[in-house]
Structures are given as structure tokens and as C-alpha cells.
Amino acid sequence: MSDAEEARTVCPVCPRHCRLAEGETGFCRARKAEGGRVVCANYGRVTSIALDPIEKKPISFFKPGCNVLSIGSYGCNMRCPFCQNASISQRGGGEVSFQTATPAELADAALRLKKGQGNIGLAYTYNEPLVGWEFVRDCAREVRARGMENILVSNGCAEAGVVEEIAPLIDAANIDLKGPSREFYDWAGGDFSSVCSTIGILHSAGCHVEVTTLVVPGRNDSDADIDSIAAFIASVSPDIPLHVTRFFPRWRMADARPTPVSDVHRLVDVARRRLRNVLAGNC
Numbered sequence: 001m002s003d004a005e006e007a008r009t010v011c012p013v014c015p016r017h018c019r020l021a022e023g024e025t026g027f028c029r030a031r032k033a034e035g036g037r038v039v040c041a042n043y044g045r046v047t048s049i050a051l052d053p054i055e056k057k058p059i060s061f062f063k064p065g066c067n068v069l070s071i072g073s074y075g076c077n078m079r080c081p082f083c084q085n086a087s088i089s090q091r092g093g094g095e096v097s098f099q100t101a102t103p104a105e106l107a108d109a110a111l112r113l114k115k116g117q118g119n120i121g122l123a124y125t126y127n128e129p130l131v132g133w134e135f136v137r138d139c140a141r142e143v144r145a146r147g148m149e150n151i152l153v154s155n156g157c158a159e160a161g162v163v164e165e166i167a168p169l170i171d172a173a174n175i176d177l178k179g180p181s182r183e184f185y186d187w188a189g190g191d192f193s194s195v196c197s198t199i200g201i202l203h204s205a206g207c208h209v210e211v212t213t214l215v216v217p218g219r220n221d222s223d224a225d226i227d228s229i230a231a232f233i234a235s236v237s238p239d240i241p242l243h244v245t246r247f248f249p250r251w252r253m254a255d256a257r258p259t260p261v262s263d264v265h266r267l268v269d270v271a272r273r274r275l276r277n278v279l280a281g282n283c
């Protein structure tokens with residue numbers, strides 16, 4: 001191994017394990033090698049903030065009717081061609097506008113919205129939160145200290161150690177299970193087994209877990225695809241809700257057709273053979 005190779009630092013956060021030279025930014029655009037460590041470069045950088053109904057996450061069986069103050073930064077460790085949020089998730093710090101906020105400031109903002117606005121806490125969402133998991137952890141501690149709750153919306157593509165560290169702080173999560181196989185995840189630029197592991201870890205930790213599958217025409221829309229996804233979820237628990245949602249043309253699939261509504265309802269029926277709660281989304 002050359003000296004330059006030896007000087008590289010390996011990021012332990014997700015299965016990509018980027019090997020970064022000092023000052024270099026990782027594949028996710030959210031982490032950077034600095035002082036011999038790979039640090040969270042998007043820490044405290046908020047690109048989006050909104051008070052959303054919890055059903056918009058989507059989470060349907062945890063505190064229904066409540067709102068949650070939802071924050072996002074930038075960056076993602078996947079490259080789904082159908083990304084519905086590419087303007088922040090597929091960009092880095094020099095390419096988006098953001099405001100800075102500390103975990104305590106965001107938790108205080110969440111608390112101010114509790115009375116009158118029905119806010120239950122903070123949701124970490126919009127881009128991929130786990131590439132900046134340290135910020136999620138620090139915000140979640142502040143939120144808990146104020147007696148409120150933490151919601152995670154994630155692609156689940158992270159190493160088990162990261163998920164185990166934040167799981168006790170997360171009250172409810174929606175994890176994308178985007179496809180039924182390693183092959184699908186190779187196409188979407190992610191890691192199938194780590195997503196399955198994340199779902200299991202969060203569920204075992206007592207977190208309320210729901211799962212979303214975006215149905216992309218020609219990619220994961222067969223009965224066998226959805227049956228395989230439902231079978232995995234049922235192996236964790238048949239009580240985990242699954243949201244089968246409709247794709248709209250976006251980013252590198254802007255020329256594709258939206259998922260026919262009839263396909264979504266057919267696939268909901270397929271999943272209901274294994275799971276107790278399956279919902280159609282975006283229809």
C-alpha cells in the first residue's frame with residue numbers, strides 16, 4: 001500500500017466505507033476527513049424545516065393527528081435514480097443554502113410548538129439523516145430532555161453500530177425498504193442487508209417502526225417483488241405497517257411514467273397476505 005493510501009481514513013458510518021484523504025468529502029457529501037477522522041460536515045446545517053402532520057412522514061400508527069417539527073440537511077449515501085428529494089439529498093454543502101442551528105435551539109423550537117400546534121418533537125428527514133447521525137443523536141438527547149419525542153425517516157443504509165447507538169433515542173421511525181433484493185439495491189446505489197438489519201435493530205430496541213416501499217414501474221412492481229418485501233417485514237413482525245406508495249417522475253427518471261394507481265392497490269392486496277397493516281400512499 002502506498003503512503004497516500006495509508007494516509008486515508010475509512011468512514012465507519014455506512015457500508016460504502018469511503019476511504020478519504022485529509023480534507024476529502026465522502027460519497028454522501030455530508031462527511032469529511034478532518035484531523036485523521038471522518039467527521040459530520042453537515043452538523044447543524046439545516047436546509048429545510050417545517051411543521052408536518054406525522055402522517056406525512058409517513059407514519060400512521062404512532063400519535064395520529066399530531067404534528068412534528070421536521071428538519072433536514074443535505075447529502076445522502078444512495079443514488080436512487082428516482083430520488084424524490086434530489087435538490088437537497090443529492091447536493092453538498094457548497095451547493096445548497098442552509099441555516100445553522102444547535103441541537104438545543106431546535107429542541108427549544110420544538111417545545112414552543114407543543115402547545116397550540118400539537119407538536120410532539122423533532123423528525124429527522126428530507127435528506128438522509130444517518131449520514132449526519134451525530135447531529136441526530138445530539139438533537140434527540142435535547143428533545144428527550146424536554147419530554148418530547150424523536151422521529152427518524154431514513155433509507156436505513158447504515159452500519160449496525162450507528163443504528164444501535166441512536167435506537168434508544170428514537171420513538172418512531174419510517175425506514176425505506178426500496179426493493180426486494182441485493183440486485184435492486186445495486187441499481188439504486190445502496191446496501192440491501194444493512195437496510196434489513198436497521199429495521200430489525202430499531203424494532204428490537206422498542207422503537208415504533210413503519211416501512212415504505214415506493215413502487216417504481218418496471219423495477220419493483222411485480223407481485224413477487226412486493227411479496228418478498230412483505231415476507232421480510234413479517235419475519236421481523238407482521239404488525240409492522242407497510243406503506244406501498246406511488247412513484248412520480250423525478251430526477252434521473254423524470255421521463256418515466258407515474259405508477260398506475262391500480263398497480264399500487266393490487267400490490268397492497270399482495271402485501272396484506274402477510275402483514276396486518278398495509279396502506280396505499282400518494283394515490
Ligand code: SF4
Nearest residue numbers: 011014017018026028
Ligand atoms: S456515511 Fe458518507 S462518507 Fe461515510 S461511508 Fe457512507 S457515504 Fe462514505
